[in-house]
Amino acid sequence: GAGVSQSPRYKVAKRGQDVALRCDPISGHVSLFWYQQALGQGPEFLTYFQNEAQLDKSGLPSDRFFAERPEGSVSTLKIQRTQQEDSAVYLCASSITSGRETQYFGPGTRLLVL
């Protein structure tokens, strides 16, 4: 079946612009995660959803970052007033039931803020 998909794959934004990154998890997967991967680093946890409920948003770096999953499937990560330090690859992952199951990752969205 289809894996986790993300769009766009690449995004260039001018500093101060708002951006929206989309994640389509594997069909039927209950749990969804967002990670941020800076250049040369490992991914870092941003937020976790179980169905439409955002159970953990402790990793979001600032209140400019907002994530939603209104119908319990597709998720959007929104970054307002982007800054250069937001440049990174944003990875989405999903797991079939609880977050304790294997997480399957998407290809990521590479965001470059100029």
Place this chain on the structure above:
Amino acid sequence: AQTVTQSQPEMSVQEAETVTLSCTYDTSESDYYLFWYKQPPSRQMILVIRQEAYKQQNATENRFSVNFQKAAKSFSLKISDSQLGDAAMYFCAYRSAWSGGSNYKLTFGKGTLLTVNP
């Protein structure tokens, strides 16, 4: 908080040879999971192997095996009979198994870039 350290930023291996990637971690928990993920240039992170801390036996998946030393908090990945397709960034990751905590959150190391020479 848990930390994961990969001390080898880059490694190289000849095709058909064996290579070992190192990982150490720090935790005060007794029950947890450890993972090795592979990230090829296409960026799709793929699970290579998983180890449960309460299991004494080292996990094995075909050409991939781990050496899990719980007391030393060490979790190395051995790749046997290396193939060109093994070239990628490899990440070690930790996840708590404690039901009262963030047992869904993966904590990653910085990665080791593996090059396979023909």
